[in-house]
Amino acid sequence: MGSVMAAAVMLGACGGDEGASTPLQNESNLDEQLAALLTEQEVRPVEPPAAQDPKRVELGRKLFFEKEISGRRNISCGTCHHPLLGSADGQSQSRGQGAVGLGPLRRHEGESLFLARNTLSLWNRGVAGWDTMFWDGRLAGNPEEGYISPSGDPTPQEFSSALAAFTIIPVTPDEEMRGFPGEPDVFGNPNEMADLTNDDFAEIWPLVVARAMGVEEYRQELLAAFPGTTEDTISILHLGEAIGAFMIDAFTMLDTPFDRYLAGDTEALSDSAKRGALLFYGRASCSSCHTGALQTDFKFHNVAAPQVGTGKGEEAPLDFGRGRITGEMSDRFKFRTPSLRNIELEGPWMHNGAYADLEDTVRHHLDPAASLSAYDDRQVEPELVGTYQKNSEELLSTLAPELAVKGDPLSDKEVVDLMAFLSSLTDPRSLNLMHLVPDTLPSGLPVDD
Structure with missing residues (x-):
């Protein structure tokens, strides 16, 4: 049995909400605290899919x-x-037909045509x-x-x-x-x-x-x-x-520092990342939606993401998200919880790429009202600047209750620790995947965009 899980067995379920909301007094037992919390929330190593033909x-x-x-x-x-x-494509909202180039450099030669949402990884x-x-x-x-x-x-x-x-x-x-x-x-x-x-x-x-x-x-x-x-x-x-x-x-990509930690390597995470994991699965309430080892419950929540960009359908420039599918008022502005694996590599963030910085995205979740009040849409593509819809009252009226931090707001130092944990969810192999791109294609068409 790995040392992380062994510590969890000895401690049982002592890492509940009450314990998670209590400031750490002794960092010498970070692994014991984290093991108990991970066991309580049933965070286990991820089983990889079967090998493909x-x-x-x-x-x-x-x-x-x-x-x-x-x-x-x-x-x-x-x-x-x-x-x-x-x-993904490195754009706040994807550019489809009529655009040329790749990633952030992809541009339209004529009138810009954006797809309504950020490309998921x-x-x-x-x-x-x-x-x-x-x-x-x-x-x-x-x-x-x-x-x-x-x-x-x-x-x-x-x-x-x-x-x-x-x-x-x-x-x-x-x-x-x-x-x-x-x-x-x-x-x-x-x-x-x-x-x-x-x-x-x-x-x-x-x-x-x-x-x-x-x-x-x-x-x-x-x-x-x-x-x-x-x-x-x-x-x-x-x-x-x-x-x-x-x-x-x-x-x-399941060989992150966090995966190695779950497998029993307690040296795989820095102390800062361990403190961040305790916050993530504890007081910061991140795991209320970003559950398990893949950090997603696959459900839909309104996190009051700034309504910026083209919007979608008849409600444009707003985007009702899940509400467009169900037709239910209660589902408006809800979007599926994304996994946080390799989250560092996926910017811009949110369903519409509203944030160009991951820490700003995290801080939005910690205090959506303050974040909406201070939001500046100059961080999205130039053609989308000025599209921010200041409908914070409507967004906040159905805000997911799971976002509530348990206890005191996070300090700047704690946000640093939380970011260290998110960094531990990056698989180093993901940083260079050039070998996946073929040199030529059977059709003879160019590989490059």
């Missing part, structure tokens, strides 16, 4: 960066989920139990219970994970990968997907598959990766499974 991983790697499967042949999954950008999305996708949870499910999705009835139910099911959604919206009517592809040829609508999932997916099968190397690799299939039976399911296999293989 190498053929599917390699096929998925190519398809992940392949622009051939987008309507205008100008954008890929990797455009918005790049390995060198924390598996892909870290550890293949871990068992990760059944909810998107900020608003509009795609969810698992192989046993089936899947719900924006595509409704046409949604294939044979996916092996919600992550694989997620992959087939971004190819359908016109502002993302499909392209707008009247706009040709990069060669000046007509885009056969463009005149369909965002709801024509069943018509769009076969066209995407035809694009892939039209490239001989992909045709051969798809048939080899999925034995028993024929050219007539290869479908969007198989493309999604391949891309999902690649993302699980590439972005599962």
Whole structure:
């Protein structure tokens, strides 16, 4: 038994809320205090997903960066989920069709068109139990219970994970990968997907598959990766499974200092990080929503994120989040709790990229009212400056009660410790994933954006 868990067994459940809200008097027993608290909250080492089929991983790697499967042949999954950008894109809100370049340098040549939300990362999305996708949870499910999705009835139910099911959604919206009517592809040829609508999932997916099968190397690799299939039976399911296999293989990152600590290496965390973990799972109340070892309850909460940016749907420039899916007033401004693994690499932060600094994001959670009052939207993309909606009264009226700090507000020193703990959630392997980016693609289209 690791020394951390052994200490927890000896101490039992002495690290409850009352103990967690009491200032530490003796730092010599940080490990004992933390072990008890982690045991009480059932924070255990994360079980990694099963190894993926190498053929599917390699096929998925190519398809992940392949622009051939987008309507205008100008954008890929990797455009918005790049390995060198924390598996996201480094923008407050993503730029889809009409933009060129990668990450923070990606810009529109004409009128700017932003997608409504910040790009979520892909870290550890293949871990068992990760059944909810998107900020608003509009795609969810698992192989046993089936899947719900924006595509409704046409949604294939044979996916092996919600992550694989997620992959087939971004190819359908016109502002993302499909392209707008009247706009040709990069060669000046007509885009056969463009005149369909965002709801024509069943018509769009076969066209995407035809694009892939039209490239001989992909045709051969798809048939080899999925034995028993024929050219007539290869479908969007198989493309999604391949891309999902690649993302699980590439972005599962479970060798952080915190993982090593949970495995029994008490030297893996600094004293500052240990104090931060005690705050995180104790007095600061972070673990009320960021539960467990992945630091997420997969539920939806209103943390009063500043309403800045384009907004979404009929309520724009506001974004009702989960409320857009359920139609319930009580769900307005709620968004899914993100995992905090590799959180340092994912900026800007919040559902709309409202904060350019992680510490500012943390301080917002500790005192949303003060943070909203002082918010300055000059930290978002230049085109979005001036879009901040000062609706703090409306946001705070349904603020998640879980945010309440137990006891005294955190001092600046305690915030430093909390940040040290968040830093311990970064897997060093994530810092250089250049090897994931292929040099060339079977279609001959460029890898670079």
